[in-house]
Amino acid sequence: MTLLLTDIGELTTNTDNLGTLTNAALVIDGTRIAWVGPTSAAPAADTAVSLGGRAALPGWVDSHTHLAFAGDRTEEFAARMAGAAYRAGGIATTVSATRSASDAQLSDVIARHVAEAVSQGTTYIETKTGYGLDVPNELRSAQLAGSHVDEVTFLGAHLVPAGWDADSYVDLVCGEMLDAVAPHVRWIDVFCETGAFDASQSRAVLAAGAARGLGLRVHGNQLDYGPGVRLAVEMGAASVDHCTYLTKSDVDDLSSSETVATLLPACDLSTRQPLPDAQALLNAGATVALASNCNPGSSYTTSMAFCVATAVLQMRMSVQEAVRAATWGGARALRRENEIGIIKPGARADVHVLDAPSITHLAYRPGVPLTHSVYRAGKLAA
Numbered sequence: 001m002t003l004l005l006t007d008i009g010e011l012t013t014n015t016d017n018l019g020t021l022t023n024a025a026l027v028i029d030g031t032r033i034a035w036v037g038p039t040s041a042a043p044a045a046d047t048a049v050s051l052g053g054r055a056a057l058p059g060w061v062d063s064h065t066h067l068a069f070a071g072d073r074t075e076e077f078a079a080r081m082a083g084a085a086y087r088a089g090g091i092a093t094t095v096s097a098t099r100s101a102s103d104a105q106l107s108d109v110i111a112r113h114v115a116e117a118v119s120q121g122t123t124y125i126e127t128k129t130g131y132g133l134d135v136p137n138e139l140r141s142a143q144l145a146g147s148h149v150d151e152v153t154f155l156g157a158h159l160v161p162a163g164w165d166a167d168s169y170v171d172l173v174c175g176e177m178l179d180a181v182a183p184h185v186r187w188i189d190v191f192c193e194t195g196a197f198d199a200s201q202s203r204a205v206l207a208a209g210a211a212r213g214l215g216l217r218v219h220g221n222q223l224d225y226g227p228g229v230r231l232a233v234e235m236g237a238a239s240v241d242h243c244t245y246l247t248k249s250d251v252d253d254l255s256s257s258e259t260v261a262t263l264l265p266a267c268d269l270s271t272r273q274p275l276p277d278a279q280a281l282l283n284a285g286a287t288v289a290l291a292s293n294c295n296p297g298s299s300y301t302t303s304m305a306f307c308v309a310t311a312v313l314q315m316r317m318s319v320q321e322a323v324r325a326a327t328w329g330g331a332r333a334l335r336r337e338n339e340i341g342i343i344k345p346g347a348r349a350d351v352h353v354l355d356a357p358s359i360t361h362l363a364y365r366p367g368v369p370l371t372h373s374v375y376r377a378g379k380l381a382a
């Protein structure tokens with residue numbers, strides 16, 4: 001079955017040769033894009049839908065979330081808004097709640113947040129374990145997440161749980177826990193930060209994951225300057241996420257590497273951190289992604305549109321840069337930039353239609369729900 005979406009006022013494709021098209025159309029064949037071009041040249045299809053001049057763009061690629069959680073941290077958030085500092089240790093609250101939740105409850109939390117994200121234009125979602133922190137709970141987090149999201153990351157090295165010393169826990173993560181979880185995930189991640197794991201512990205976790213064939217991701221430079229970015233680049237990680245505190249040498253390292261700098265502005269706002277210097281990264285030639293970091297502690301939002309609006313209004317990214325970072329950039333951070341986050345023949349048919357004539361409205365009308373419809377792998381999902 002083919003579907004023609006026609007009368008697209010502005011189509012953001014993220015391809016080098018097409019970029020942005022006006023008066024455009026595209027054809028979806030099953031789960032893939034089959035054709036892209038001007039409405040005037042559109043081929044016939046089994047079904048045609050006029051988008052009436054609306055803008056369309058690739059669905060958001062949310063390359064950093066933590067959806068395998070239970071419980072609530074409203075009180076911690078309220079205390080922060082009253083002046084308390086964000087601390088990595090808050091993760092332990094969610095670990096207790098997650099361990100106490102049934103499989104059905106955990107599965108329901110993941111499914112609800114995925115549905116919430118898709119209804120706002122997200123079509124591809126990565127999520128992490130990291131609130132289990134023992135073998136059975138990390139394993140079930142990975143398995144349950146795998147039935148709801150597109151990509152799963154093993155984050156056993158999120159925090160040293162109560163009752164463990166850091167080095168023994170790293171041995172567990174790199175040994176029995178990795179053995180159990182590795183078959184269910186594509187990536188391994190580590191929180192390389194004071195209060196979590198230091199550079200040598202983080203290196204050990206990443207090396208163990210790499211030896212099992214997993215791709216590498218790093219949480220780094222979130223709460224202060226530190227070794228996370230340097231380590232991610234040195235170890236060839238696909239992405240280093242947060243990048244809130246970067247030295248000039250971190251920026252240089254990123255710009256001369258294949259490691260994507262994934263910025264999480266909703267998290268920086270919610271934890272009262274400064275916003276990252278996106279322009280320094282872009283000017284240096286680094287690849288930038290934007291993601292929601294949806295989790296109950298530091299960033300409880302699934303709204304990629306909020307992240308894009310923040311990036312434009314407060315981080316001085318252009319709308320085009322922010323939209324590209326939240327689509328193609330996320331895809332690159334997941335090493336899938338030829339399949340998702342892009343509208344071209346052969347790519348997955350992930351299309352986000354706005355109830356607006358251009359992507360500029362995403363920043364011009366912040367906070368307004370602008371999603372008109374969402375096609376996820378060719379299916380109307382919202």
Ligand code: NIG
Nearest residue numbers: 090091191219293295297298
């Ligand atoms: O990406 N930085 C570490 N992990 C999460 C925070 C999780 C939490 O506070 O529960 C993050 O912000």
